[in-house]
Amino acid sequence: MNHAREVKILVTDDEPVIRMGLSKLIEQSGVLNCEIRHAGDGEEALRLMKNWTPDLLFTDIRMPVMDGLELCRRLSERQSGTQIVVVSGYSDFEYARACVDYGVKRYLLKPVNRKELGELLEKLKTGIRADHSSSSAALLSIKELDAWAKRLELAVWELREGDVEAILEEWENHYPGYALTLQAAKELFHALGTTICGKLEARGAGLSELQPDYGYCETTEQSGKVFADGVRRLLHELRQKRLGSRKLLVEEAKAYIERHLDRDVSLEEVAERLGLNASYFSQLFKLKTEETFVQYRIRRKMELAKRLLEKPHYRITDISYEVGYADHPHFTKTFKKVVGCTPSEYRQKLGIE
Incomplete structure (x- = not known):
């Protein structure tokens, strides 16, 4: 340690107490022989870095x-090589994700834990020595966490139980490499749960909160299992909710088609809107309506066309556009196939010239 070069560290926070507290924790860790400087905001940090480039x-x-996001953006443009650690509360997790594009690959949750900070500094020290192959994989990656949470949330939303289990197993095998403290693991799982529930709520899932009790957990592995069980409960709750409202789902699909008869709404579009797998939705729709999705959509278009044809002031070419057919001959052919006569013949039967 005595022969290690001095590591330059810049601590940037608008709260003096937090700046001094974090600096003291870094010094007391004894991991790095360091020179620590302070900045109260991003602008002050950039001024300092004009003539002094920190390692961390x-x-x-x-x-x-x-703010920190703009500071990270400016540093990414400079390609300074400074390793960046975002320090924030889990409530800022969504905001912290925005830093990913600016080279931020790790973060610490407030309040900073002494042991967790020491372990992180050990890994960062290896990175400073340019041995990235042994350190990068073990650091807490915001980008990795975000991508993982998105995959898990989508699998839950689409009721892909096998994929949910595979994604949870992937995490179970991977996160021990982060070497998190028990408290950090609990806070991280809480943040991930909040993020996943927020995404499901934005889709209108209407589920209960994913807030398992981590209090009795004595290991990070136990915390992971509690989190996984909470995700499985969400999946079960969502499945039961949909099973109890199959008819409502089909009615919602019909209403959506009705509102968009002026274009060819796809089965995939409606399935995604309902949060269903396209194949499952196709089967459910056929079961409840005794028609395929496309058959139903075309029939409703032609029924609207018939109503419009009964109004003499509508031109047939305009009607074809009203029901989503830019190709007039195609509209005529489809109408005849469904109704049994052409649009002109239909009007003639009604005595409309």
């Missing part, structure tokens, strides 16, 4: 004058 930057996200 610890930055808060929410700061006045220039």
Whole structure:
């Protein structure tokens, strides 16, 4: 340690107490022989870095004058080589994800845990020595976490139980490499659960919150199992909700088709809107209506066309556009196939010239 070069560290936070506290924790860890400087916001940090390039930057996200997101963006443009650690509460997890494009690959949850910080510094130290092959995989990656949460949420939304289990197993095998403390693991799982529930709620899932009790967990492995069980409960709850409302789902699909008869709404589009697998939705629709999705859509278009043809002031070419057919001959052919006569013949039968 005595022969290690001095590592330059910049701590950026608008709260002086937090800056000093984090700096003290870094020094007391004894991991790095370091020179630590402070900045109260992103703008001050950039001024310091004009003539002094830190090896490590610890930055808060929410700061006045220039926030952490803008600071990270500016540094990414400079390609300074400074390793960046975002320090934030789990409530800022969604915001922290925006830093991914600017080279931020790791973050610490507030309040910073002494042991967790020491372990992170050990890994960062290896990175500073340019041995990225042994350190990068073990650091907490915001981009990785975000991608994983998105995949898991989509699998739950589409009721792909096999994929949900595969994604949970992938995490179970992977996250021990982060070497998180028990408290950090609990906070991380809480953040991931909040993110996944937020995404499901935005889709209108209407499920209960994923807030398992991590209090009794004595290991990070136990925390992971509690989280996984919570995700399985969400999947079960969503499946039961949909099974109890199959008729409502089909009625909602019909209403959506009705609102968009002026274009060819696809089965995949409606299935995604309902949060269903396209193949499952296709079978459900046929079961409830005794028609395929396409047959139903075409029939409703032609029924609207008939109503419009009964109004003399509508031109047939305009009607074809009203029901989503830019190709007039195609409209005529489809109408005849469904109704048994052409649009002109239909009008003649009604005595409309």
